[in-house]
Amino acid sequence: MRRELCWTLLILVVGARDGITAEAISREDFPPEFVFGSGSSAYQVEGAAFDDGRTPSVWDTFAHSGRVLDKSNGDIACDQYHKYKEDVKLMVDTGLEAYRFSISWPRLIPNGRGLVNPKGLQYYNSLINELLDNGIQPHVTLFHYDLPQALEDEYQGWLSPKIVKDFTAYADVCFKEFGDRVSHWTTLNEPNVLTLGAYDIGFFPPGRCSSPFGFNCTEGNSTVEPYIAAHNILLAHASVARLYKKKYLAKQKGIIGINIFAYFLVPFTNTIEDTRATQRANDFYIGWFMDPLMFGDYPEIVKKNAGSRIPSFTPSQSRQVQGSADFFGLNHYTTFYVKDDPDSLNNNPRDFRGDMAIKLTAKADRVSKAEESPNVVYEAKLSSGTDAIPPGMQGVLQYLKQTYDNPPIYIHENGQMAFHNASLNDMSRVKYLEDYIQSLLQAVRNGSDVRGYFSWSFLDAFELFDGYQSSFGLYYVDFNSPDLKRYPKLSAHWFMDPLMFGDYPETVKKNVGSRIPSFTQANPDKCKAQLTSLDRTITPHYMSRMILIVSTTIQEIFGEIWPSS
């Protein structure tokens, strides 16, 4: 009852028209062809880094040079390479309808180009077959950060237009070998994070940046390289999509899209400056990739502020890029405030963030607390772990629907970070997932063309920012046990059961008892918190992943906990 009231209020606030009540989320609330799944990426779960002919990716090199926060690497990770059968069994237990994973390019084509590694083929064939034998759809990403080191060494990877040909040849092998059984292809995972992380701030491999930006990199040019890499990525994506449509579509009948990372952005104040700044931030973070894909060119404001530092599309490139994504994968975790920062346009030199001329901010009081004692805030936020702003899911989907004429979308990542620990009671993660899926449902009911939802992540994994310190998994992995034993958390039990059957499984209700919030009970405090202004705190996820695309102020605040190069 109270929950109903709360949602009614929320609906008033966000302006939805149909008065849905927040009863248990049920599978039937979503269209039958909608898929629910969970995800991973090759370097983060496979392990077997030196086995069966795999060569290093830029992530191996980077991690082995000690640049991950906890100095760890993905040599072994979850060892999914050897344990995929067990993992697929766990997916069946969890009731997953789909599994999102990525192919390791240097495992399939060692050195990035040329001969195909039969052991690599065998592994992905086995994984795909195992999934299909168990009724689980494979949703495959071709590139999730792990570029073959050989191509980085040869021509600097994404900085060179040569990557287009090699990436297309790699994709060709994937379509040819796996496309009879895989019908959902994503070319790249969050290129908007990759380009800034790798070439502006330099804390993702290959770790390039230039002073005064980023972390004392030895090489790079933060003012131009993110734009150059993004341009090559768009051309590479378009080339792969064209290949698929020309050579495979008629027979394989799949779809091919790309993924982006997006916050929901809210003006910090109602001033016209902050409102415009918010649009500008969306143009930079989202439009940078989506505008060329939908309209054939970068947003005007991006071209204007980046000037000669951003490459232009030739007419034929523009035609190739436009319309080359059948769908967009969306990685969405949280919401931010945007403040106008016109002074940054006077900076010289200037990087992407200066060109954007905004500051991303949490609520002001949190920022000042963070200034006093960065590590304390980091620790506190990591352990509390509840930074959900679920209405942001509906917000960002509404933005995409309006701006890009309602493109098909898969939620590829959404989930909650916590310290990696042996507790299996991740009630706050259950609440996070429940609230975000509720918000997603509102968006679907309001007409957003969303076709699937994947939680991040299925297993606790090697996380790209801090290694094994934090985790998002529905399953706890005991990285200290010799066989890397997996244990289902409460969220694993929850994830499909209420969606399928409208309630937690009996065993969970019995074991967790009254600590489980009932699906029909309100949580008035939480609702209130959401209603009053989309307040938020500095999120652990933001710490772990998106530090890279925030203001230099925040960069300085947290400077001391970052790895120095």
Ligand SMILES: *[C@@H]1O[C@H](CO)[C@@H](O)[C@H](O)[C@H]1NC(C)=O
């Ligand atoms: C629902 O969709 C309509 C049409 O796009 C839009 O005007 C309205 O703001 C949307 N409601 C919410 C809550 O996003």
Ligand SMILES: *[C@@H]1O[C@H](CO)[C@@H](O)[C@H](O)[C@H]1NC(C)=O
């Ligand atoms: C970065 O590239 C720009 C444009 O080519 C150039 O003007 C600038 O000097 C370069 N900066 C560094 C640090 O190399």
Ligand SMILES: *[C@@H]1O[C@H](CO)[C@@H](O)[C@H](O)[C@H]1NC(C)=O
């Ligand atoms: C331990 O992990 C659980 C489950 O992921 C999480 O909910 C909890 O907050 C974590 N505890 C600490 C102290 O970090």
Ligand SMILES: *[C@@H]1O[C@H](CO)[C@@H](O)[C@H](O)[C@H]1NC(C)=O
């Ligand atoms: C970069 O190097 C300078 C000078 O050695 C040092 O003061 C600063 O803390 C370093 N910055 C980072 C982010 O590592």
